[in-house]
Amino acid sequence: MGNLLEHVGIEKERVHFSWISSAEATKFVDVVKKITEKVRALGPNKKLKKQYN
Amino acid sequence: MKIIKIDKKEWEQGLDKSRKEYHLFGAVKDKDYYLIQALGDKVYPDMESSDTILSPKSVIFPQTEKMLTANLDEAQDNHHIMERVETDYSPRAVLGIKPYDAKAFKILQLNFDTEEFKDPYFCDAYAATTLVGLAVNNPGQFDFSTSVDTGPFDETDLDVLLIDTGNEYLAKVITDKGENFISKCGFDNQTDEKNALETISKLKKKAEKAIVSTVSHDKLNGKTILELYNAPFWDDIAFSCINCGTCTYVCPTCWCFDIQDETKDKSCIRFRNWDTCMSRLFTEHASGHNPREGKTQRVRQRFMHKLKYFPDKYDQGLMCVGCGRCVKHCPVNIDIREICEQMNS
Amino acid sequence: MHTYTEKIQNLAKDVLKQGKAEMVIGFKQGTIPMAANPFVAKNENDADNLIWSSTCGLNLANYLPGIKKCEGKIGIIAKGCDSRNIVTHIVENKIDREKLYIIGLPCTGMVDKKQIALLFDDEITQFSEEGNTLIVKSETKEEKINKQEYLRSNCKTCTHRNPVIYDELVSDLVEEQIIEDQFADVKKIEAMSSEEKWDFFDKLTEDCIRCYACRNACPLCYCPTCFVDESGPQWVGKGQNTDDIKTFHYLRAYHCAGRCTDCGACEEACPMDIKVRNFTRKLNKDSLELFNWEAGLDISQRPPLDTYQPDDPDDFIM
Numbered sequence: 001m002g003n004l005l006e007h008v009g010i011e012k013e014r015v016h017f018s019w020i021s022s023a024e025a026t027k028f029v030d031v032v033k034k035i036t037e038k039v040r041a042l043g044p045n046k047k048l049k050k051q052y053n
Numbered sequence: 054m055k056i057i058k059i060d061k062k063e064w065e066q067g068l069d070k071s072r073k074e075y076h077l078f079g080a081v082k083d084k085d086y087y088l089i090q091a092l093g094d095k096v097y098p099d100m101e102s103s104d105t106i107l108s109p110k111s112v113i114f115p116q117t118e119k120m121l122t123a124n125l126d127e128a129q130d131n132h133h134i135m136e137r138v139e140t141d142y143s144p145r146a147v148l149g150i151k152p153y154d155a156k157a158f159k160i161l162q163l164n165f166d167t168e169e170f171k172d173p174y175f176c177d178a179y180a181a182t183t184l185v186g187l188a189v190n191n192p193g194q195f196d197f198s199t200s201v202d203t204g205p206f207d208e209t210d211l212d213v214l215l216i217d218t219g220n221e222y223l224a225k226v227i228t229d230k231g232e233n234f235i236s237k238c239g240f241d242n243q244t245d246e247k248n249a250l251e252t253i254s255k256l257k258k259k260a261e262k263a264i265v266s267t268v269s270h271d272k273l274n275g276k277t278i279l280e281l282y283n284a285p286f287w288d289d290i291a292f293s294c295i296n297c298g299t300c301t302y303v304c305p306t307c308w309c310f311d312i313q314d315e316t317k318d319k320s321c322i323r324f325r326n327w328d329t330c331m332s333r334l335f336t337e338h339a340s341g342h343n344p345r346e347g348k349t350q351r352v353r354q355r356f357m358h359k360l361k362y363f364p365d366k367y368d369q370g371l372m373c374v375g376c377g378r379c380v381k382h383c384p385v386n387i388d389i390r391e392i393c394e395q396m397n398s
Numbered sequence: 399m400h401t402y403t404e405k406i407q408n409l410a411k412d413v414l415k416q417g418k419a420e421m422v423i424g425f426k427q428g429t430i431p432m433a434a435n436p437f438v439a440k441n442e443n444d445a446d447n448l449i450w451s452s453t454c455g456l457n458l459a460n461y462l463p464g465i466k467k468c469e470g471k472i473g474i475i476a477k478g479c480d481s482r483n484i485v486t487h488i489v490e491n492k493i494d495r496e497k498l499y500i501i502g503l504p505c506t507g508m509v510d511k512k513q514i515a516l517l518f519d520d521e522i523t524q525f526s527e528e529g530n531t532l533i534v535k536s537e538t539k540e541e542k543i544n545k546q547e548y549l550r551s552n553c554k555t556c557t558h559r560n561p562v563i564y565d566e567l568v569s570d571l572v573e574e575q576i577i578e579d580q581f582a583d584v585k586k587i588e589a590m591s592s593e594e595k596w597d598f599f600d601k602l603t604e605d606c607i608r609c610y611a612c613r614n615a616c617p618l619c620y621c622p623t624c625f626v627d628e629s630g631p632q633w634v635g636k637g638q639n640t641d642d643i644k645t646f647h648y649l650r651a652y653h654c655a656g657r658c659t660d661c662g663a664c665e666e667a668c669p670m671d672i673k674v675r676n677f678t679r680k681l682n683k684d685s686l687e688l689f690n691w692e693a694g695l696d697i698s699q700r701p702p703l704d705t706y707q708p709d710d711p712d713d714f715i716m
Contacts, residue, residue: 002714004651007587007680008644009596017715031716047596050641052317083605085516085671103521106669107607116607117637193521195430293436295460297611299669313636326637329609334627348464384611384667385456386433 010047013038057224057235058244059215064222065097067238071146074237075183078112079148080105089147098148100187100217104195108305108378109150113178114161116302119324120174120312126319135323137173142181146234149187152207152214153198153374157305158184159210160374163367164308183230186211187222188253190260195377197266197390202370205264206257216253223249268393270371273360276396281361282353286395291352293385298329300355300379300387306372309335330354356392400527402450402503405568406475409501410445418565419473419499421465423458424448431525432511436461448475450568452527452545455508457663459483459617463492472498475568477505479552479661481561482694483617486657489697492620495563502564504572506530507545507553508662512671514548517541552662552675555580562695581683587676599644605670606643608636612674613650615667618657625649651677656685656703659694 006012016038018031059067068077072094079098080087087105089112092098121135147155158179165175189196189205198204208214212231215222224240226232273281301307311328314321328335331352336345345351363372373389380388410422426437426447434454438461439445459480465472476484481502487493514534515522524535530545557580560571579585587595610626613619625633626646634649635642658678665675685691688711689702702710 001652003684004648004655004677004680006592007584007595008599008648008677009592009594011592019715034716048641048644050317050635050639052315052320052322085512088605117639194523195521289438292438292461295611295614295667297614297667298607298609299611299667302607302609303669311636315635315637324637332610332627333623334629380430382669384615384669386428386430386435388429391429 011042013042014045054246055226055232056244056246056249057226057240058242058249059222059224059240060242061220061222063240064100067240068097068148071234071238074144075234076141076143076145077148078109078145092148100149102149104151104193104376104378104381106378106382107303108157108376109147109154110157110161110305112145112147113158113182114165114175114308114310114327116327117324118174118326119322121323123321123323124319125316125321138322140174140177142177144181144183146183146185148185149215150184150211151189151376152186152205152209152211153196153203153376154305155184155186155210156203156207157210157374157376160306160369160372161308163369183212183234184210185213185215185231185234188214188216188256188260190217190256192260192264193377194265195381196264196375197268197377198375199261199264200266200268200270201373201375203374204257205260206253216256218252218256223253225249225253266375266377266390268375268390269397270360270393272397273364273393276361278357278361278365281357281396284396287349287353290356290387290392290395291349294331294348294352294387295385296331296333296348296351297384298327298331299382299384300389301329301331302327303378303382305374305376305378306359311335330358352387356389356396359389360393360396400450400452402568403448406448406450406501406503407445409566409568410439410448410473410475411442413473413499413501413566414439414442414445418471420468420470422448422473422475422499422501423461424475425450425454425456425458428453431522432509432514450475450503452507452509452532453511453525455511455550455662455666456615457483457617457661459487460615460663462487462498462617463620468497471496473501474498475501475503476561476564477503478556478558478560478562479505479659481563482558482659483661485563485694485697486659487617489694489699489701490657495697499566500561500564501566501568502561503568504561504570505553505556505559506572507549507556507559508666509545509548510550511666514543517543550662550666551583551673552660552665556660558659558692558695563697580686581679583676584679584683587680599647599676600640602672602676603643603647604640606647606672607670608638608643608646609669611667611669612664612672615663616654617661617663618654619650621653647674647677651681654678655681656689656691656701657693658682659692 002015005015016035020028077092080102081090087102089105089109119138122138123135124132165172192205212228214225309328310325312325314323337343359372413419422439425434427449428435432453457480488495518536520536522536526533532543532545534541555577634645691702
């Protein structure tokens with residue numbers, strides 16, 4: 001799934017997959033931190049954002 | 054009747070003059086094929102083009118058309134009140150439209166512009182539009198327009214008919230709208246009417262004679278709806294149909310649409326889209342019941358509508374102008390001419 | 399006339415006469431040049447209308463799920479890709495192998511009709527073929543062209559021209575092509591930057607009219623209600639909004655992951671000449687590289703997205 005999104009031009013740093021058990025709170029926090037850093041570095045997404053007008 | 058001679062060398066200059074008042078539309082080559090498009094500055098219609106894939110109906114009846122908007126912010130006085138969207142209805146001209154494609158607008162009018170009901174979006178767009186036709190001197194093999202009460206030189210719904218005589222166009226000015234457009238272009242070389250009409254008549258006869266494709270529908274009127282509806286051939290006709298919308302979307306006379314609302318935050322728009330009777334969803338009821346559940350029923354509907362229901366209801370001939378687009382573009386080669394013959398036999 | 403035509407007619411007649419099948423799905427001659435019309439022969443007389451040509455590019459496996467009234471077996475003419483979609487139908491429990499009588503057709507490729515049409519300024523009025531030579535005429539000129547140069551792009555890279563499953567064959571098997579780089583087109587896109595990729599697919603889908611011919615010509619798309627047709631909830635807007643149009647194409651592609659046989663019916667059907675295989679090709683490449691999988695080769699194999707293996711690639715999980 002990530003591969004096709006990347007293929008059509010969605011930056012691959014925007015899409016993340018992880019496997020976290022409900023008991024792994026620290027891992028969850030870690031992953032979310034990493035993701036937000038990466039996405040922040042990319043700036044706001046403008047793709048596949050429907051314009052209603 | 055005024056007939057103006059236009060030197061082809063002056064054609065583009067004339068169009069540029071008209072741009073002060075008109076938005077121009079015409080056939081433009083896009084990738085490998087022709088589409089009808091709004092012409093930007095210094096873009097000119099390709100008058101030699103073969104048929105556009107889609108008919109010009111979208112100039113007046115776009116595939117997606119905004120109708121109403123509403124503000125959902127309850128702090129505002131006008132909240133939840135639908136208001137018509139502002140659309141630019143300043144004059145537009147469609148250049149080089151095929152005469153039978155223009156005739157199709159007369160058919161669309163039967164649905165959108167009646168004594169009783171007037172669709173404001175269609176009527177306003179239609180009123181704003183000047184149709185500058187180009188007679189078809191060399192009809193293609195898919196053209197069966199002369200079999201369906203129109204033809205390569207049909208003036209029924211044109212404001213101007215251009216006839217290509219080689220180095221120049223003869224412009225037959227048919228309506229006041231046409232007169233205004235031609236004068237805004239600065240074309241004023243009025244020519245001797247008698248001679249011009251003779252030339253036109255010769256070319257017209259030649260073009261009509263060159264049409265190789267025909268359909269007969271003379272017996273349809275005498276058959277009852279049920280006789281045709283229950284005819285044994287529908288399953289076989291429908292077998293290969295994949296129920297895509299190609300035939301209805303390329304058709305200049307298919308007028309069905311679907312209305313949708315979309316809401317984002319505090320604003321809402323209502324718009325309509327072309328719809329297609331080939332789709333199962335077209336007739337699906339909220340209850341889940343679908344009166345046209347099977348593809349045979351849907352295929353039958355399309356042809357019955359064009360060739361029987363419409364003629365019976367309006368007495369204005371078939372709901373088809375013989376442009377041949379559906380024949381050419383159907384992915385599985387379902388051919389309305391063949392089906393019409395079958396229904397007529 | 400194509401050399402296969404007579405053979406198909408004879409085989410179909412025999413099949414119908416002997417009751418090996420109740421009907422035979424094939425093609426009949428179209429009403430316009432370079433067109434073939436999917437057709438079902440129910441008796442020996444009908445079988446005289448069956449034809450074969452290099453314009454039979456649609457995938458007949460698409461018609462199998464639609465056949466409801468058939469007590470006996472369904473006969474079907476299947477070129478390589480059609481047969482792979484038949485396998486996919488069997489694997490996905492759409493149809494029983496026992497219900498089918500497959501007349502396999504070793505294929506030498508289908509022609510790219512749109513590319514041939516571009517050779518002419520006017521309309522094509524006649525099309526015929528002699529072996530590898532295509533003879534195409536319009537009012538103003540005649541072209542004799544080499545079929546191999548005018549194959550559809552999926553046929554150019556096809557490595558399964560022979561049917562993978564059949565009860566009978568129309569002719570001897572043909573030699574399979576050896577393709578040096580099967581996914582050169584996908585790699586070209588992969589090498590682009592995100593922005594270039596985005597623009598490429600923007601341009602690709604800009605003329606889409608949402609007729610859904612690509613979806614409806616595809617044997618994989620048999621869902622009773624497609625996600626774009628759902629109304630409660632409505633997953634995707636129905637207007638000509640570019641994001642809605644792209645959403646349709648992306649999601650349709652996802653649904654074909656690990657299932658697509660690259661038969662090219664979607665592109666064949668598209669009235670706007672949109673090269674929609676650009677979406678599915680990427681997934682086919684990934685299926686091959688990640689799972690060593692090509693769809694529809696074997697009825698005993700479960701597809702990769704339907705099974706779990708401990709060594710499935712998982713380097714995308716962080």
